[in-house]
Amino acid sequence: MYFIPITKKEIQDRYQIVSAFAHKGTQGHALLIAGSYGKMGAAVLASKAAIKTGCGLVTAFVPECGYDILQIAIPEVMVITDVAQRHLSNVKFQIKPQAIGIGPGIGQEQETQKALHDFLVSNIIPLVLDADALNCVSRNKEWLHLLPSKTIVTPHPKELERLIGPWESEEEQFEKTIAFSKQYNLVVVMKGAPTHIIDGETVYKNTTGNAALATAGSGDVLTGMTTSLLAQGYEAVNAAILGVYLHGLTADIAITETGTQSFIASDIISNIGRAFLTLENDTNN
């Protein structure tokens, strides 16, 4: 099987420099629907990653218990709360974001599953689906038909298995994931070491990242980054490619200071700027 390596050249072909005349209204509004009691950190990480990846506005939609946490942790991010205290029960909002990321830390309560279903039935905004949103969809596979074309799904191996069933070899894993991508018209970010991105028959292989990323919340950060790029107008496959590349690059940059063991998900967020700078330096040369 042929994989297209996600090299710096591939990235530079896709990367869009921010206009000198940009303002927050032109840079996209990302909505992160995330968090539950005890997992509000997932919402904080995803929302902070989204604003640090460059979209103009970020709103977090969280259960009521997340309100103070979000507002104190990230003053740049706006917050809308669900009527329920501890988990999502009714995802309704008046804003018009350009992209939505849903799933990190939301849990799989019955009420949350229903809220996800009702949201998917009416939503037409470009979407990133991760973590418990994927787990809920795995329990209700018919909901896959509700996803907008080119929705980005970001499963780790266990979540992928819940979605497509088990595989016996790596070859079979790719075959099944390609078939899944084609059946539902999805961009599949097959997270791992390394991560592959599958867009129908086309498979991309990331070239950045290391074992420092094997830490809680690193996937939640990737969801925020990818949603941010989607909100900024990148085509879904390019948002996935650029997001995965930059996410991995943060770990390659930071590892000389943090080492593998003490790198945490917040270090990904702290290094997003340095990762972008490697592109801008090269683009200007």
Ligand SMILES: NC(=O)C1=CN([C@@H]2O[C@H](COP(=O)(O)OP(=O)(O)OC[C@H]3O[C@@H](n4cnc5c(N)ncnc54)[C@H](O)[C@@H]3O)[C@@H](O)[C@H]2O)[C@@H](O)CC1
């Ligand atoms: N600070 C927070 O609030 C955090 C919240 N999180 C949320 O917690 C919820 C549960 O997510 P989890 O992913 O922990 O639970 P899952 O049950 O989906 O996955 C955990 C299991 O998956 C397997 N797995 C994961 N990565 C693998 C890999 N690369 N290779 C092979 N097996 C692998 C392992 O067996 C692992 O025990 C999600 O909603 C997630 O977003 C986590 O992201 C951790 C941090």
Ligand SMILES: Nc1ncnc2c1ncn2[C@@H]1O[C@H](COP(=O)(O)OP(=O)(O)O)[C@@H](O)[C@H]1O
């Ligand atoms: N050994 C590794 N090498 C490279 N990347 C890794 C490694 N381990 C984990 N990652 C990356 O870290 C992220 C983990 O995501 P995920 O399992 O969803 O974490 P969480 O749910 O805790 O946020 C993925 O992007 C994955 O590719």
Ligand SMILES: [Mg+2]
């Ligand atoms: Mg995850």
